[in-house]
Amino acid sequence: MQAIISHYNYWIYILLMMIGLYAMLAKNNLIKKVIGMSIFQTAIIVFYVSISAKEHASIPIIAHGHGHGAVEAAIDVAHYANPLPHVLMLTAIVVSVGTLGVALAICLGIYRRYNSLEEDEIQEQLQ
Amino acid sequence: MIWQLDLSVLTLIVICAFATIMVKDLLSAAIIFGAYSFLMCLLWTEMGAVDVAFTEASVGAGVSTVLFIAAVYQTSRTVKPRKSGRGLAKIFALLATLLTGLVLLIAEADFPGFADLSSPASLHVSPYYITQTLHDTNVPNMVTSVLADYRGYDTMLETVVIFTAGLAVIAILRRYKKDQPFTPPEPYILSKGYPDTIIRFVARQLVPFIQLFALYVVAHGHHSPGGGFQGGVILGASFILLAISYDFKTVLGIMNEKWNVLLGNLGVLIYAGIGFLCLGLGANFLDYSILSKVLPATDRVMARSHGMLGIEIGVAIAVMAIVISIYLNVVSRGKYDKGL
Amino acid sequence: MTAVVILLTLAGLIFFSATTIGILRFPDFYSRMHAAGKGDTLSSLFMLLALVLYNFHEINLGNLLVAMKILLIVVFIFMASPTATHAITDAGYESGVKPWTKKPEEESP
Structure with a gap:
């Protein structure tokens, strides 16, 4: 049971990555490929955030009283989750909406030109 | 973190991911992808990453879904079945995916356990950030x-x-x-x-x-x-x-x-x-x-x-x-x- | 206080399960939307009220602020959730989803 708990997150991240990769490789529809790309991105975010978690840890905001310098007690490192992966992933999520916008824009551009989003139909027209 | 919640939410996430890939209607795929993002948001709250969860709730479950729906609205809604003769490509894609998964799984055996206090990521600079941020910047x-x-x-x-x-x-x-x-x-x-x-x-x-x-x-x-x-x-x-x-x-x-x-x-x-x-x-x-x-x-x-x-x-x-x-x-x- | 919190949470859970069963078991689009819209809104109210009470182990400024914020969430859910249900149902009506009737020839799955 302990082994399952301590590795479950990583297994799921691998599984999500495989789902995303398969969708990007094998799906015929371009929008499905974009969804696969988004799933791939979230898989990596799952991996990073799983690294940052700590047993019995709180959220990375220091509980302090009101007013400046109300709390000067020693801060226990084990009491707060690791904030660094959170920062990296926070920006990664916002960048992912940028890449999603560009990907969908390219899809729409392809649709405007070939009037189809299916990979094989586009390849037929290209030949 | 609460591991019971962790396990159940992760299982639901995998089901949602499968459904998003498998469903034939692209509008449904977009909506299921929104649900997937929302479950991700729950997962991150549960792991203590509240800022990431907030970003995911506003970006992933909100704006991404709207962008998908807008793109589907402007193109075609249904996925056409693939013409014959591409079965081999599918098998190759499956093989490549399984190979990648296998490599990752082998690498995964060396990872520190989930929520391990002494995992390498939590030892290098992050203790400095945690202990000094209030002292350096007065930002909790x-x-x-x-x-x-x-x-x-x-x-x-x-x-x-x-x-x-x-x-x-x-x-x-x-x-x-x-x-x-x-x-x-x-x-x-x-x-x-x-x-x-x-x-x-x-x-x-x-x-x-x-x-x-x-x-x-x-x-x-x-x-x-x-x-x-x-x-x-x-x-x-x-x-x-x-x-x-x-x-x-x-x-x-x-x-x-x-x-x-x-x-x-x-x-x-x-x-x-x-x-x-x-x-x-x-x-x-x-x-x-x-x-x-x-x-x-x-x-x-x-x-x-x-x-x-x-x-x-x-x-x-x-x-x-x-x-x-x-x-x-x-x-x-x-x-x-x-x-x- | 704890008893009231447990009672409210249980009430919320019951309504949430009723909503879920309704979405799964009702025969057509409109009745499913009806279950989703009403059940969700009410059970969110119960759950959030339970959270407000759970938070009040002592009364000070911070707790009052948190309670105010949760109550504001209730207000916005009560505005937004029925509107969203209305929007979806209206879109379904306009695009011609047939309501379910008891006549056997129009039975839908």
Whole structure:
């Protein structure tokens, strides 16, 4: 049971990555490929955030009283989750909406030109 | 973290991911993907990453879903079955996927256990961030202080990436000449044209509150989850709500294309400008403590806090403008005539 | 206080399960939307009230602020959730989804 708990997150991240990769490789529809790309991105975010978690840890905001310098007690490192992966992933999520916008824009551009989003139909027209 | 919740939410996430890939209707796929993002948001809250969860809730479950729906609306809704003769490619894709999974699984055996206190990622610099942030910057939310101060370069270039993405969408999609008028594709009879009074009224009542909340999120990011990215996305989402419930033209009247690009520029400029101001005052780039020379009645610690607020405002302006710009371009196929 | 919190949470859970069963078991689009819209809104009210009470182990400014914020969430859910349900149902009506009737020839799955 302990082994399952301590590795479950990583297994799921691998599984999500495989789902995303398969969708990007094998799906015929371009929008499905974009969804696969988004799933791939979230898989990596799952991996990073799983690294940052700590047993019995709180959220990375220091509980302090009101007013400046109300709390000067020693801060226990084990009491707060690791904030660094959170920062990296926070920006990664916002960048992912940028890449999603560009990907969908390219899809729409392809649709405007070939009037189809299916990979094989586009390849037929290209030949 | 609560491992029971962790396990069940992760299982639901995998089911949602499978369903998104398998379902034939693209609109359903977009909606299921929204549910997937929302489950991700729950998972991150449960693991203690509240800022990430907040970002995911506003970006993944909110704006991404709307962008997918807009793209599906502009193209075709159903997935056509693949023509024969491509079965081999599918098998190869499956093999490649399984191989990748196998390699990752072998590597996974060496990982530290989940929620291990002594995992290498938690030993190097993160203890410094956790113990010193209140002392250095007087900001209790470590994520904000690492985002905007300790790793300010990183965040500045992320903002530039988002700005570049916005420009790329405009460059790919925007068409100035009026070609054939827009006709919705076959499976849609979305609206017969008359506006729905209930939706319009409620949306009009909600938009000011959403914007006020977004400003609160930006300003209160030092003490609670939130910050420039989340606030900017929520501000953008309020305009998207207006564009959906009202008309495309209404939003264009408030935020036209020129303003969008200008505000995107302005946001990046505020961020870089604060960096150069620090440089001009004789400190390193983005070293806000030197701002105590120009800001009245602040010591070096509070100057770092105020500098962070300044760049968060810049980030919020840039992200808001770019989110609106991407939505307007995708939903009208770059013609700016008619939207959802 | 704890008893009231447990009672409210249980009430919320019951309504949430009723909503879920309704979505799964009702025969057509309109009745499913009806279950989703009403059940969700009410059970969110119960759950959030339970959270407000759970938070009040002592009365000070911070707790009052948190309670105010949760109550504001209730207000916005009560505005937004029925409107969203209305929007979806209206879109379904306009695109011609047939309501379910008891006549055998129009029975839908």
